[in-house]
Amino acid sequence: MASIESTKTSAAGVFLEKNMKLIAGLAAVLLVFVVVAVLGTSISSKSIEKGLSQVDAVEYAFRKDIDGLSAEDFKARQDESLASLEGLVSKGGIVGIRANMLKAEILFEQKNYEESRTAWVKAAEAKKSAYTAPVCYYNAAVCSENLNDLDAAVSYYTSAVGSKDFYLIDHAYFSLGRVNEARGDFEKAVEAYEKIESLHASSRWANLAKDRIILINSAKSE
Structure with a gap:
């Protein structure tokens, strides 16, 4: 059996x-x-708008002409983007959520699943109702x-x-x-x-x- x-x-x-x-x-x-x-969060605050603009700038720089990069250049861009996000991932609200999600995505692509998981959880717990x-x-x-x-x-x-x-x-x-x-x-x-x-x-x-x-x-x- x-x-x-x-x-x-x-x-x-x-x-x-x-x-x-x-x-x-x-x-x-x-x-x-x-x-x-929609996160249900007001972005009227200048500091929030500035933070979102910074995250958008990092994401744009990361994705720009990404398909034409060599593996070495792609890795360098990933590392540069992660470094640029360091000052943003500790922020609360929508800025922290966006920054940690982008960080988590990049780390996932690098197969750094441990740190990627940490970033995903941090993004989730920044606002559980989002x-x-x-x-x-x-x-x-x-x-x-x-x-x-x-x-x-x-x-x-x-x-x-x-x-x-x-x-x-x-x-x-x-x-x-x-x-x-x-x-x-x-x-x-x-x-x-x-x-x-x-x-x-x-x-x-x-x-x-x-x-x-x-x-x-x-x-x-x-």
Whole structure:
């Protein structure tokens, strides 16, 4: 009789290999969608406007003609941008959020997942009610997976799905289920997968989740 562990290794392995492009977290891509999110913060203050202008300047300098850079020049630009952000990441409010998100993205590209995670969490906790917070927690979870810190990944994905308005909530719940499967907690995995169906039964993530539930329950019955 095949164990749940062995079934998971074979079936889940094939499934994840075929669908990795679809289910993998993409921190750098996510940033593009949230930098213009409404944070509910007034920017009438001159100091805030100045701070945002500084972050914008760093980001513009970082991205300008980036596709034509050699690997060496790209690394140098990353380091320059990180240095330029140091005076901004300690600020509160929207300036600190934007600065830490850009810092986190650059560090993620450098595969410095530990420090990237720290920056994502700092950005999230700067204003937990902001629309950016669940995205930052999601990316912190992605970093945790890259660090093979699955317990932390579960914690951050759980924080991400805590916001009902999170536009990637189905993806986040699927990732939560997937990580719980990897941890061997199949009950929690099924709970996460079932949550997707209760929220958006016709979504592609709900369909993928149904397949995972079938495989888990099938392995239990063998």
